[in-house]
Amino acid sequence: MKFDDNLPIYIQIMNEIKLMIVSGKLNTGDKLPSVRELAQEFGVNPNTIQRAFSELERENLVFAERTSGRYITNDGGIIMELKNNLAEEEIIKFLNYMKKIGFEEKEIIEKIKTMNRGEQ
Amino acid sequence: MNNNIPNIVEIKNLSKNYNKKEVLKNINFNITEGQIVGLFGTNGSGKTTLIKIMAGLLKEYSGDVKIGGENVGVYTKSIVSYLPEKTYFNKNTTAEDAISIFSDFYTDFNADKAKSMLKELSLSETQRIGTMSKGMQEKLQLIMVMSREARLYLLDEPLGGVDPASRDYILDTIIKNYNEKSSILLSTHLIHDVERIFDKAVFIKDGNIVLNEYVDVIRDEKGTSIDKLFREVYK
Numbered sequence: 001m002k003f004d005d006n007l008p009i010y011i012q013i014m015n016e017i018k019l020m021i022v023s024g025k026l027n028t029g030d031k032l033p034s035v036r037e038l039a040q041e042f043g044v045n046p047n048t049i050q051r052a053f054s055e056l057e058r059e060n061l062v063f064a065e066r067t068s069g070r071y072i073t074n075d076g077g078i079i080m081e082l083k084n085n086l087a088e089e090e091i092i093k094f095l096n097y098m099k100k101i102g103f104e105e106k107e108i109i110e111k112i113k114t115m116n117r118g119e120q
Numbered sequence: 121m122n123n124n125i126p127n128i129v130e131i132k133n134l135s136k137n138y139n140k141k142e143v144l145k146n147i148n149f150n151i152t153e154g155q156i157v158g159l160f161g162t163n164g165s166g167k168t169t170l171i172k173i174m175a176g177l178l179k180e181y182s183g184d185v186k187i188g189g190e191n192v193g194v195y196t197k198s199i200v201s202y203l204p205e206k207t208y209f210n211k212n213t214t215a216e217d218a219i220s221i222f223s224d225f226y227t228d229f230n231a232d233k234a235k236s237m238l239k240e241l242s243l244s245e246t247q248r249i250g251t252m253s254k255g256m257q258e259k260l261q262l263i264m265v266m267s268r269e270a271r272l273y274l275l276d277e278p279l280g281g282v283d284p285a286s287r288d289y290i291l292d293t294i295i296k297n298y299n300e301k302s303s304i305l306l307s308t309h310l311i312h313d314v315e316r317i318f319d320k321a322v323f324i325k326d327g328n329i330v331l332n333e334y335v336d337v338i339r340d341e342k343g344t345s346i347d348k349l350f351r352e353v354y355k
Contacts, residue, residue: 005345005348007339008335008339009316043292045156045318046300047154047156
């Protein structure tokens with residue numbers, strides 16, 4: 001994985017795991033790899049993975065079982081909310097960019113509707 | 121962050137002169153157990169001197185250097201695994217010889233680990249060191265040093281002579297093979313692509329520590345990579 005220079009690496013790893021959750025690569029109740037395994041996979045310091053896990057726990061996306069490891073939340077509602085938040089973040093970025101290049105909100109919506117999206 | 125974790129290294133008011141030239145000027149810093157710390161600085165900034173003092177190779181200095189709670193000496197050498205800037209193996213020896221030398225020297229040396237790392241990095245046990253490329257020699261040396269179950273690893277420029285592809289491999293080897301209770305101090309002037317492994321960055325400039333901060337905090341507060349910050353500090 002290529003890391004962005006300007007964002008703490010633990011946040012980038014959190015984002016990556018969130019993406020795996022909403023895209024269904026990781027399902028509710030799935031066990032997460034260990035800190036060590038993920039550290040090797042991402043090529044980062046284990047403390048960084050530890051930090052990402054703690055933050056994901058704080059956001060209730062992940063829970064820890066005392067002996068057996070960490071799991072993705074069983075609460076589908078939390079995952080829906082995450083999906084929503086990620087979508088909104090992306091839309092805000094998109095809207096900001098469109099405004100920057102001179103589109104009004106109405107024009108943006110019109111553009112989305114009428115655009116020829118080719119292979120999509 | 122990490123307030124209750126003990127320090128493996130505690131350095132107070134450390135100064136060092138070579139003749140009249142002051143190389144380290146009243147340095148203070150600690151390394152917490154379990155952390156990987158990057159020691160960055162341009163050539164001649166004092167990195168190697170600092171590491172050599174911690175490794176017990178330079179005995180004349182003023183100030184206080186404690187590792188594992190003790191002054192640098194026989195005990196600290198037993199818990200510190202040091203990778204020097206230059207290789208010290210005899211050109212006629214092989215990896216196999218090096219393993220037997222290390223097994224004799226260090227009770228914490230894990231020969232099986234060394235052998236499996238040799239295999240992973242595709243190094244032969246029987247090739248003479250004199251016939252190895254610089255990069256291969258560096259890899260071998262790193263394998264030997266990382267195969268000790270030490271509490272502190274001092275790695276002085278472990279990436280100097282290796283190509284970028286091997287660099288990644290070496291970094292992965294370091295991450296894979298250090299025990300999470302031990303600590304690493306790694307000096308380098310190559311920052312880009314390396315900073316992903318560090319908890320903390322220490323910048324040393326003209327014998328002074330000019331920055332000692334968590335990498336996450338630097339990115340959070342300054343919104344910049346260590347590499348960019350380094351270029352600012354040293355320009």
